[in-house]
Amino acid sequence: MSSIHPPSERIWWKQPIDKxxxxxxxxxxxxxxxxxxxxxxxxxxxxxxxxxxxYRVTPQLFSKAAQQMVDKYTxxxxxxxxxxxxxxxxxxxxxxxxxxxxxxxxxxxxxxxTYRLHLTSMDYQHGFSLQPENINVQVLPGxxxxxxxxxxxxxxxxxxxxxxxxxxxxxxxxxxxxx
Amino acid sequence: MATTGNMFRICPRTGLQFHKSxxxxxxxxxxxxxxxxxxxxxxxxxxxxxxxxxxHLIDADTFYLYLTAHGLDMLVIWIIFFEVAILYFCSSTLxxxxxxxxxxxxxxxxxxxxGTVTFNVAIFAGKATVxxxxxxxxxxxxxxxxxxxxFAVGALIACFIFLGTLVVAKxxxxxxxxxxxxxxxxxxxxxxxxxxxxxxAIILIPTFLWSAGYISHIDPAMYRLIWWxxxxxxxxINVAAHIAVWYAIAAIxxxxxxxxxxVSRIAFVxxxxxxxxxxxxxxxxxxxxxxxxKVFNTSYAMYLAVLASMIHGLTVPxxxxxxxxxxxxxxxxxxxxxxxxxxxPVFSGMFIxxxxxxxxxxxxxxxxGTEQLNMLxxxxxxxxxxxxxxxxxxxxxxxxxxxxxxxxxxxNRELINPGLAKWQPYLxxxxxxxxxxxxxxxxxxxxxRRHWDITFAGAALPxxxxxxxxxxxxxxxxxxxxxxxxxxxxxYLTVGSLLWGKRLDAGPYTSEISPxxxxxxxxxxxxxxxxxxxxxxxxxxxxxxxxxxxxVLYYFVNWKYLSTVWGLS
Numbered sequence: 001m002s003s004i005h006p007p008s009e010r011i012w013w014k015q016p017i018d019k020x021x022x023x024x025x026x027x028x029x030x031x032x033x034x035x036x037x038x039x040x041x042x043x044x045x046x047x048x049x050x051x052x053x054x055y056r057v058t059p060q061l062f063s064k065a066a067q068q069m070v071d072k073y074t075x076x077x078x079x080x081x082x083x084x085x086x087x088x089x090x091x092x093x094x095x096x097x098x099x100x101x102x103x104x105x106x107x108x109x110x111x112x113x114t115y116r117l118h119l120t121s122m123d124y125q126h127g128f129s130l131q132p133e134n135i136n137v138q139v140l141p142g143x144x145x146x147x148x149x150x151x152x153x154x155x156x157x158x159x160x161x162x163x164x165x166x167x168x169x170x171x172x173x174x175x176x177x178x179x
Numbered sequence: 180m181a182t183t184g185n186m187f188r189i190c191p192r193t194g195l196q197f198h199k200s201x202x203x204x205x206x207x208x209x210x211x212x213x214x215x216x217x218x219x220x221x222x223x224x225x226x227x228x229x230x231x232x233x234x235h236l237i238d239a240d241t242f243y244l245y246l247t248a249h250g251l252d253m254l255v256i257w258i259i260f261f262e263v264a265i266l267y268f269c270s271s272t273l274x275x276x277x278x279x280x281x282x283x284x285x286x287x288x289x290x291x292x293x294g295t296v297t298f299n300v301a302i303f304a305g306k307a308t309v310x311x312x313x314x315x316x317x318x319x320x321x322x323x324x325x326x327x328x329x330f331a332v333g334a335l336i337a338c339f340i341f342l343g344t345l346v347v348a349k350x351x352x353x354x355x356x357x358x359x360x361x362x363x364x365x366x367x368x369x370x371x372x373x374x375x376x377x378x379x380a381i382i383l384i385p386t387f388l389w390s391a392g393y394i395s396h397i398d399p400a401m402y403r404l405i406w407w408x409x410x411x412x413x414x415x416i417n418v419a420a421h422i423a424v425w426y427a428i429a430a431i432x433x434x435x436x437x438x439x440x441x442v443s444r445i446a447f448v449x450x451x452x453x454x455x456x457x458x459x460x461x462x463x464x465x466x467x468x469x470x471x472x473k474v475f476n477t478s479y480a481m482y483l484a485v486l487a488s489m490i491h492g493l494t495v496p497x498x499x500x501x502x503x504x505x506x507x508x509x510x511x512x513x514x515x516x517x518x519x520x521x522x523x524p525v526f527s528g529m530f531i532x533x534x535x536x537x538x539x540x541x542x543x544x545x546x547x548g549t550e551q552l553n554m555l556x557x558x559x560x561x562x563x564x565x566x567x568x569x570x571x572x573x574x575x576x577x578x579x580x581x582x583x584x585x586x587x588x589x590x591n592r593e594l595i596n597p598g599l600a601k602w603q604p605y606l607x608x609x610x611x612x613x614x615x616x617x618x619x620x621x622x623x624x625x626x627x628r629r630h631w632d633i634t635f636a637g638a639a640l641p642x643x644x645x646x647x648x649x650x651x652x653x654x655x656x657x658x659x660x661x662x663x664x665x666x667x668x669x670x671y672l673t674v675g676s677l678l679w680g681k682r683l684d685a686g687p688y689t690s691e692i693s694p695x696x697x698x699x700x701x702x703x704x705x706x707x708x709x710x711x712x713x714x715x716x717x718x719x720x721x722x723x724x725x726x727x728x729x730x731v732l733y734y735f736v737n738w739k740y741l742s743t744v745w746g747l748s
Contacts, residue, residue, distance in 0.1 A: 002429075002430035002434050002435055002436045003359060003360045003361050003426040003427065003429060003430040003435060003436055003437050003498065004273050004359050004360075004361045004362075004426075004427055004430045004431070005359050005430075005436075006354050006355055006356045006357055006358060006359055007356055007357050007359075007360070007437075007440045008436070009440075010355075010356045010357075012356075012357065012440035012441060013440070013441050015439060015440065015441060017438075017439045017441065017442055018438050018439060018497075018713055018714070018715045018716070019713060019714045019715075020438075020493070020497065020714050020715055020716045020717065020719065020720045021438055021439055021442050021490075021493065021494065021497070021716075023720070024489070024490070024493045024720060024723050025442070025486075025490060027727065028486050028489040028490065028727075029486055031489075031727065031730070031731070032481060032482035032483070032485055032486050032489075033481065033482075035478070035482055035485075035545065035549070035734065036474075036478050036481045036482055038549070038738070039474045039478070039549060039550045039551065040474065042551050042738075043470065046551065046741075046742065047742070047746045047747075047748070048551055048554070048741050048742065048744055048745070048746065048747045049470075049551055049747060049748055050463075050464060050550075050551065050554055050747055051747070051748060052466065052467075052468065052469050052470050052473075054466040054467050078640070079639050079640065081639060083639070083640075102639070106640075114746070119466075123316070124314070124316060124317045125314045125316075125317070125399055127557070127558040127627070129558065129559070129625065129627060130745075131625045131642055131644070132624070132625060132644075132645065133744055133745060134555055134556075134559070134623070134624070134625040134744070135554050135555070135744055135745060135747070136464055136554055136555070136556065136557035136558055136559060137464045137554065137557070138462075138464045138465045138466070138557065138558070140399045140400055140403075140465070140466060140467065141316060141399055142398070142399060142400075143399075143400060143466045143467050144466075145466030145467075147747060148747065148748045149745055149746065149747055150745060150746030150747075150748075151745050152744075152745055152746060153745075158640070158642030160625070160627055160642060161627070162557075162558035162559060162627030162628065162629075162630070163314070163558055163629075164243065164310050164314075164629040164630075165317070166317065167239060167240060167243070169243075169629075169630065169631070170239065170630050170631040170632040170633075170635065170638075171635060171637055171638040171639075172638075173635050173638050173640055173641060173642050174640050175640050
């Protein structure tokens with residue numbers, strides 16, 4: 001009799017279980033509990049928890065908020081397309097538009113300060129991928145996702161799109177500065 | 180036995196009985212699967228040679244098109260066709276009964292073929308370059324969704340035929356007691372498949388109507404939630420199916436019996452209860468779903484499905500150890516595994532599948548399925564790295580190993596070039612192993628998945644990835660080629676054996692029921708029967724502890740890494 005035969009014992013559920021199995025199941029179960037409780041633990045004591053603050057939004061409303069921020073806080077422009085570089089005040093709201101196929105505008109933040117980063121897409125789904133930090137967040141159209149970020153290193157970062165969004169996907173990349 | 184006429188062919192080599200109603204269907208579904216593997220494999224090579232940045236073979240449009248087709252033809256078509264063959268085998272053949280409603284089974288097969296052709300035509304006509312996931316609002320031609328729906332309906336019918344065959348076997352008393360463990364595992368796969376296909380229907384039918392212009396809007400967040408109920412759960416069918424195949428191969432090669440029927444079956448039941456929550460794995464970096472929802476679902480309700488996999492990870496090799504010790508390989512902890520038939524591809528493929536699935540696929544999967552850690556790899560090439568370890572090393576290699584058994588038994592052909600077959604699992608499994616590690620390495624430094632050009636040539640504000648990213652992609656390219664060669668050898672061997680292999684005696688058609696004569700049919704008593712006082716599989720237990728240490732270390736290394744990134748709240 002084998003695993004491809006019916007069990008040799010009709011009452012197989014009353015057969016005793018081997019010690020090596022019992023001990024392994026106990027260890028594996030304990031490890032599963034450790035892994036499970038790591039998540040709530042990190043929500044209490046850890047400093048990297050992705051916010052789920054979300055609002056319904058339309059492209060028009062979000063564009064308006066982003067434009068207001070750009071009008072108020074633009075410090076310079078970059079590239080021959082004059083992409084505005086915006087330095088909003090610490091603690092404030094930062095609006096980042098994802099669209100085919102760029103991120104707009106360029107953001108400049110201060111190290112150690114906290115910002116409310118608003119993300120949405122104007123069209124398809126996109127992926128916010130901050131490099132080389134490697135923080136990755138999904139960006140959906142119709143939803144405004146507010147992520148609270150506190151940069152801990154200064155430098156020039158890149159925002160790569162890592163959700164396939166059509167033929168220009170691999171050119172959808174922008175900058176983010178931390179002073 | 181409610182069989183009229185000589186309906187059973189008894190394989191003279193194994194004693195396995197194939198009913199006339201099931202045999203051609205098992206064969207055809209397996210053949211269709213291998214054809215899909217061939218198409219998907221050619222596409223794999225082209226995609227691979229493009230992502231290997233130094234080679235960068237095909238242009239962007241074609242790359243995204245091929246990637247869409249590669250994903251679907253491999254992840255869905257190759258695997259599900261083979262799984263239908265397994266379902267029919269595990270019911271009709273293992274329970275020695277007729278297949279329920281064979282005409283409907285032919286209809287199911289036809290629907291699956293028509294569906295496959297339909298969506299492939301849509302993709303290759305350039306009307307559906309939307310990736311396997313086809314996230315809305317990116318839209319494909321209606322034929323794309325329609326093809327998937329037709330395929331799914333066919334697969335759903337096949338699942339119900341499997342369940343119907345269990346009923347037939349029970350009613351006609353073709354076996355005594357409970358169904359075999361392997362059939363139980365296949366039943367787990369069928370139940371998960373029904374859930375999966377229902378999820379697919381719930382989202383793909385409205386999306387089809389939206390694409391055809393009858394519905395104005397599909398919510399992208401809802402689409403992701405329900406689509407992944409199909410997309411991820413379909414991979415859980417594979418897990419249940421390939422673990423059933425592991426148990427089957429342990430039985431075929433070693434005559435192994437489960438260490439404990441109760442433990443192994445409870446582990447399968449845990450899959451049925453909890454595996455489908457994994458839709459959440461893909462939504463951990465999403466807006467619109469809450470933290471508590473993410474934590475509960477991503478952990479399969481406190482990791483109970485991970486527990487099940489860890490149990491199978493012990494009991495499958497454990498059952499081999501018990502069988503080997505029963506045959507006298509009792510020296511030390513590891514004689515049983517040293518003296519295993521490493522040149523038999525049925526065994527070596529299965530064992531590489533088991534180790535690769537656990538160490539590479541399992542550990543990486545749990546890491547990336549942790550709510551906060553997911554941010555570090557979401558949508559990077561780490562993700563395909565992980566699932567190539569689970570679905571290619573795990574499922575595909577397990578299915579390949581089973582094929583080497585089925586060629587003589589089901590197709591009555593001698594394997595051409597057995598010397599090559601001996602090496603195939605090593606080439607494929609180890610090539611894939613390095614390939615997945617390189618992908619995960621590249622993902623750890625941020626390389627995105629589904630991306631034509633990580634040098635961002637022509638972009639206004641390009642970014643330069645660290646040199647290690649390009650190095651990882653080169654390693655991925657080279658080891659991927661090794662794996663593709665291994666896959667090519669598999670197709671050459673299977674197709675070649677069917678076409679030119681020496682015909683073997685098929686055995687008589689009879690109405691009698693005969694006992695199985697598997698290669699090893701030692702009466703396993705003693706420890707194998709589960710004496711509670713024993714410690715029947717000490718060698719396997721040591722392997723399990725090595726696995727646990729690797730798991731714990733890798734898990735906490737990633738928490739450490741997370742603690743150094745920007746503050747997020």
